[in-house]
Amino acid sequence: MEKTVEVSHVSKSFNSQSVVKDISFDIAQGEIFGLIGPNGAGKTTIIRMLLDIIRPDSGEIKILSSGQPEETKDMIGYLPEERGLYRRLTVIDSLVYLGALKNKQSKTKALELLERMEMLQHKDKKLSELSKGMQQKIQLIAAICHDPQLIILDEPFSGLDPVNMKLVKEMILELGKEGKTILISTHMMDQVERMCGRIFMMHRGGGVLYGSVTEIKSRFGKNTVFLEFEGELKNIPGVKKSNISGNYAELILEDRADTQEVLKAIARDARISRFEVSSPSLNEIFIKVVEE
Amino acid sequence: MTKWITIAKHEFAYNVLRKEFLFVTFGLPLFMLLIIGLPVLLTASSIGNQDITIGYVDKTGNFEGNFTNYPGEDLAKKDLIDGKITHFFVIPADYGTTGKIEIFSAKKLSMSTRAIEGEIKGFLLDNLLKGDNKEKVERVKNPIKSEYFTLNENGESGKDDLSGLLISIAFAFFFMLSIFTSSNFLLQGVVEEKENRVMEILLSSVSHRELLTGKVFGLGAVGLTQVFIWQSLGIAILSSGPVALLLKSISISIPLLIFASGYFILGYLVFACIMAGIGAVATTSREGQQIAGIFTMIGAMPLIISQLILSKPDSIISMIFSYFPLTSPITMIMRISTGNVKYYEVVMSLIILTVSILVIIELSVKIFRASLLMYGKKPTISELIKYVR
Structure with missing residues (x-):
């Protein structure tokens, strides 16, 4: 399959502090790809290098099979982590201007997307009059308005309420179905677990995991129990580690623990409403990888 | 490659409609007009309304004319206080040797003193030169009407007038004004976008060079618009008043005007590119303005x-100033307007200006690229040198 993004052996340092260390990964055409890792892992630096806002110290980046950033900028849509729009400009004027800079000015498309995002009635308002979540949606529209081949979304879910979160997720999945290549960068690893086919996981500037989500998960085995319960969890034999939040818990089992024994042990003191044996979450995998 | 035009257009439209821009552009001249114009207007009207009637007391017995003659100071003083006359003067007996004249008025010294003295001088001269013919009297009153000529290398003489000097002064004034205002716009424009993070979006669509070029031209045009509006207002005001007579006497040579426009635009671009570069480095617009x-x-x-440039155009300092891109526009226009310049010097300085614009844009782009997204941190000089390499 053709590759939309090829990153090979890219390094970058600021003031002799290494921020990205020898990173390599590919993104195939039409793929929804997750670039994940905690804050400060170097995700945004990689994205800025993909966009030719900054240049790598060493290594090579190819976008849409071209090493020339001027040729590809028009075909990329970008939602930056730090939102930025002209505060005194109206919504529609902002979109038209940013579209013009991509050589693809389409007011019709902008209006269509505004309607889709339930923002049409705000089109003549100034950006400064809108709430943070609304501005976020406008920024997303600006990123996809010019019908780009590659869409780069840096923390697309931050600051959104559940309704808008759902709206944005649906939008991303739909764009994926249309054949767009999408790169989602986020520290909320669980958010992308079900959306992305493959991920690249970063920690302190280096890559720690790379591959398809299912493959990575199976590599870590089915050693996790997702549990919903009422009552108390007391030291249960066979559980190595437990993350409890309220009535929900994620239990990581010891290597040869029997899930049936664990279930019995829990049932002694608590009412169980859900008991699911599964692979660990990406969060848990990340912690495990980093601890090793 | 037309994206920079889109940026320039946007920057122009976005900034020209700013409240601050409109306020400064139209508010400042109005304010200046009030400060400068009001006192002038007030004094002018007070002089105009009041007729000058002059009396005199002659202790020599030799003077006569169309002023009221008083036999003694007491009478004159009385009339002055009663308002029958506005001024009177006393010609003492020893006037012939001392030239001393005492002038009395009911008001303190005002702006009309010169006019009064002029009247009295005319009166005295008429009397002193009694018997000489009218022409001679005129010459004594106004002995010199000057016209200057300068010989150039070929021994040809050209008539000098003030217009050359006036144009170079006007040029320097508007040049500095444009640089001050536009540098403000450029710095603010770049720093503001850095602060509100629009920069990142723009750079995902255009190259650093396109962004910088667009800003230099767009925001530069904003500054020029402001200067143009001020200039037009200024000319409108000047040409309606007595200054109009002075302006009419100035003959502006077309070649000088062409050179002036050329130097203005090139010099302006040099500064604009520097300002954009500073904007990229500065973390706040105040800091930028200091640099x-x-x-x-x-x-x-x-x-x-x-003074030095005009009198010694061949000195090393004059040479440096003529070619150094930051100083060459004003220096060269001064020299061209006064005529002491060689053609190859003009060509050289224009070439240097053009080349330095290209070099400065290139350097600014490099600095821009390297330091733009290092929010809140100003690079050190050594870091800057590293970027430029």
Whole structure:
């Protein structure tokens, strides 16, 4: 399959502090790809290098099979982590201007997307009059308005309420179905677990995991129990580690623990409403990888 | 490659409609007009309304004329206080040897003193030169009407007038004004977008060079618009008043005007590119303005040493000022307007200006690229040198 993004052996340092260390990964055409890792892992630096806002110290980046950033900028849509729009400009004027800079000015498309995002009635308002979540949606529209081949979304879910979160997720999945290549960068690893086919996981500037989500998960085995319960969890034999939040818990089992024994042990003191044996979450995998 | 035009257009439209821009553009001249114009208007009207009637007391017995003659000071004083006359003067007996004249008025010294003295002088001269013919009297009153000629290398003489000097002064004034205002716009424009993070979006669509070029031209045009509006207002005001007579006597040579426009635009671009570069480095617009101040000061240097440049155009300092891109626009226009310049010098300085614009844009782009997204941190000089390499 053709590759939309090829990153090979890219390094970058600021003031002799290494921020990205020898990173390599590919993104195939039409793929929804997750670039994940905690804050400060170097995700945004990689994205800025993909966009030719900054240049790598060493290594090579190819976008849409071209090493020339001027040729590809028009075909990329970008939602930056730090939102930025002209505060005194109206919504529609902002979109038209940013579209013009991509050589693809389409007011019709902008209006269509505004309607889709339930923002049409705000089109003549100034950006400064809108709430943070609304501005976020406008920024997303600006990123996809010019019908780009590659869409780069840096923390697309931050600051959104559940309704808008759902709206944005649906939008991303739909764009994926249309054949767009999408790169989602986020520290909320669980958010992308079900959306992305493959991920690249970063920690302190280096890559720690790379591959398809299912493959990575199976590599870590089915050693996790997702549990919903009422009552108390007391030291249960066979559980190595437990993350409890309220009535929900994620239990990581010891290597040869029997899930049936664990279930019995829990049932002694608590009412169980859900008991699911599964692979660990990406969060848990990340912690495990980093601890090793 | 037309994206920079889109940016320039946007920057122009976005900034020209700013409240601050409109306020400064139209508010400042109005304010200046009030400050300068009101006192002038008030005094002018007070002089105009009041007729001058002059009396005199002659102790020599030799003077006569169309002023009221008083036999003694007491009578004259009485009339002055009663308001029958506005001034009177006393010609003492020893006037012939001392030339002393005492002038009395009911008001303290005002702006009309010169006019009064002129009247009295005319009166005295008429009397002193009694018997001489009218022409001679006129010549004594006004002995010199000057016209200057300068010989150039070929021994040809050209008539000198003030217009050349006036044009170079006007040029320097508007040049500095444009640089001050535009540098403000450029710095604010770049720093603001850095602060509100629009920069990142823009750079995902255009190259650093396109962004910088667009900003230099767009925001530069904003500054020029402001200067143009001020200039037009200024000319409108001047041509309606007595200054109009002075302006009419100035003959503006077309070649000088062409050179002036050329130097203006090139010099302006040099500064604009520098300002954009400073904007990229500065973390706040105040900090940017401090750095920018150094450059604008250098730009104003030729005005300070104009005497030297005009009298010794071949000195090393004059040469440096003629070719150094920050100082060459004003220096060269001063020299062209007064005629002491060689053609190859003009060509050289224009080439240097053009080349330095390209070099400065290139350097600014490099600095821009390297330091733009290092929010809240100003690079050190050594880091800057590293970026430029």
